[in-house]
Amino acid sequence: MWMRCLQLVRHPAGTSTAAALALILFSAGCQGPALRSSRAWREPPAASAPTWVGQPLSWDKLQAIETWLVGVGPDQEPQRVPQAELELAEGRLVLARREAASLSPSQLAIRLGASEAGFRRVLSKVDASSLDRQRARDGLNGVRALRSGESITAATAKVAPALSANLHPRAEWGASRANPARLTRHMGTYSRVTIHHSAKHTRDIGNTAGSYREAIQKIQKVHMRDRNFGDIGYHFLIDPDGRIYRGRSLDFQGAHASGNNNVRNLGVCLLGNFVQEQPTSAALRSLELLLAELRGTYGIPTNRVYGHMEFTATQCPGTLIDWVKRYRARPNR
Numbered sequence: 363m364w365m366r367c368l369q370l371v372r373h374p375a376g377t378s379t380a381a382a383l384a385l386i387l388f389s390a391g392c393q394g395p396a397l398r399s400s401r402a403w404r405e406p407p408a409a410s411a412p413t414w415v416g417q418p419l420s421w422d423k424l425q426a427i428e429t430w431l432v433g434v435g436p437d438q439e440p441q442r443v444p445q446a447e448l449e450l451a452e453g454r455l456v457l458a459r460r461e462a463a464s465l466s467p468s469q470l471a472i473r474l475g476a477s478e479a480g481f482r483r484v485l486s487k488v489d490a491s492s493l494d495r496q497r498a499r500d501g502l503n504g505v506r507a508l509r510s511g512e513s514i515t516a517a518t519a520k521v522a523p524a525l526s527a528n529l530h531p532r533a534e535w536g537a538s539r540a541n542p543a544r545l546t547r548h549m550g551t552y553s554r555v556t557i558h559h560s561a562k563h564t565r566d567i568g569n570t571a572g573s574y575r576e577a578i579q580k581i582q583k584v585h586m587r588d589r590n591f592g593d594i595g596y597h598f599l600i601d602p603d604g605r606i607y608r609g610r611s612l613d614f615q616g617a618h619a620s621g622n623n624n625v626r627n628l629g630v631c632l633l634g635n636f637v638q639e640q641p642t643s644a645a646l647r648s649l650e651l652l653l654a655e656l657r658g659t660y661g662i663p664t665n666r667v668y669g670h671m672e673f674t675a676t677q678c679p680g681t682l683i684d685w686v687k688r689y690r691a692r693p694n695r
Contacts, residue, residue, distance in 0.1 A: 412442070414449070418536045418575060424453045444484060444494045445539040451480025452497070452533030455504050462508065470508075478505045491542050496611055497532075504531070530607045535575040537594070538582060544592030546615040550626055554666040555656055556619045557649070557686050558631040559679040563638055564602055574601035577633055578609075591617045596629040598652060604644035606652055623673045628656055636680030646685065653689070663694045 412435060414426040427450045436443050454477040462470060484490055484498040560581060567577045582594035589595075595617035596609040609629075610616055618629035630652060632645050641649075653667060667690050669683040670676055679686070 412439075412446075414446075415442075415538070418572065418579075419453050419456060419534060421457065424450055424457075427453075444487070444490060447480050447484050448494060448497050448501075448539075449533060451477045451484070451501055452531060454480070455501055455508070456531060456534050459504075459508055474505050474509055478502060481505070496613055500531070530605055532608050535578045535607050537579070538586070540593035540611070540614075541586065542592065544586075544590060545610075546624075548613055548615045548626070552612075552628050552656070552660040553626045553662060554668060555628045555630060555653060555662060556623075556668045556670055556673065557679050557682060558596065558618060558629065558670045559636045559641075559682060560599075560631055560633045561635050561678065562633075563635045564633065567633060569602070571601075571603070571605070574603070574605070574633060577601075578607060581631075585617070589617075596631040598629070599631045599633065600645050600648050600652070601633045602642045602645050604642070604648040606648050619668075619670060620674045628660075632679065632682065636682045637677050638680075641682055641685075650689075664692050665690050665694070 412426070412430050414423050414430065417423045417426075427446050431443070431446055431450070435446065454473055458465070458470060458473040458477065465473070481498040481501040484494055485502075487494075490498075560577065562577065567573055578594070578599055581596075581599075585591040585595050586593065593611075593614070594609045597612060597616055599607045599609055601607070609631075612628075616624050616627060616629035618624065618631070619627055630649065632641055632649065634641060634645075656662060657664070657667075667686060669686040670678040671683060
């Protein structure tokens with residue numbers, strides 16, 4: 363290649379070979395490696411995420427989202443607007459539910475009105491994704507439930523089973539927005555359930571509601587960043603205190619049992635490492651409740667409840683597999 367360039371470029375008599383080569387490299391017609399001054403070009407800096415992204419739910423976070431939405435945020439990052447509006451509306455609903463006993467009827471009405479308006483804004487957008495629309499519909503069900511005094515889980519039974527007052531929405535653990543392009547739409551009816559443990563010992567997680575929520579955030583981050591999943595892989599998670607958290611939308615196939623094992627398979631993960639410790643009685647009670655609701659909703663027999671290790675080479679869910687096998691041996695009722 364260089365010889366062809368030398369033939370194309372004629373340098374004046376007396377010009378050194380080095381100088382001739384310099385002329386060659388800068389000749390427009392020659393195909394040599396591009397030279398670029400380190401001073402003339404720099405990698406553009408990565409855009410930083412808004413301060414509220416990934417933060418646990420609080421009034422300060424909701425204020426930061428509001429400020430971002432009425433400020434330059436939508437112009438700078440229009441793709442984040444649906445996430446912001448949903449997190450704001452969901453956050454208002456969760457905090458209204460937490461503080462309902464201390465609010466006057468008029469205060470509760472104002473908060474629920476603001477939350478409802480946010481969900482309806484998302485539904486009014488023609489380009490809203492199916493995931494965003496589902497979250498907005500779930501939110502409206504929650505608003506209606508709190509207004510009427512019925513349990514929120516009863517109002518959301520069409521999109522998730524009635525899982526008792528222990529069911530906690532994604533907004534409560536600070537879920538990041540799912541990536542629909544990396545998700546597989548669930549088809550048919552769920553026909554089995556697989557039980558997992560998170561593999562991190564509870565002494566390393568902590569023993570507060572905040573530390574459990576942070577642990578679930580970290581699981582989602584690892585799944586999306588390191589495994590290229592579209593969301594957290596599990597449909598439900600249970601902490602040692604027995605709280606049940608919504609994970610991946612039931613509209614989408616899970617990513618927890620490897621390949622085709624995920625088809626029509628609900629994933630449930632208990633926080634803890636049950637190779638080294640035992641699940642708490644509170645977590646097992648919630649697991650029993652959750653399984654009863656899932657089985658009743660989808661007609662899943664007891665002998666279709668599995669442990670992760672029954673699908674692939676893993677220690678998951680540790681000694682919890684013994685509980686799973688005892689559960690599976692029960693009469694189908």
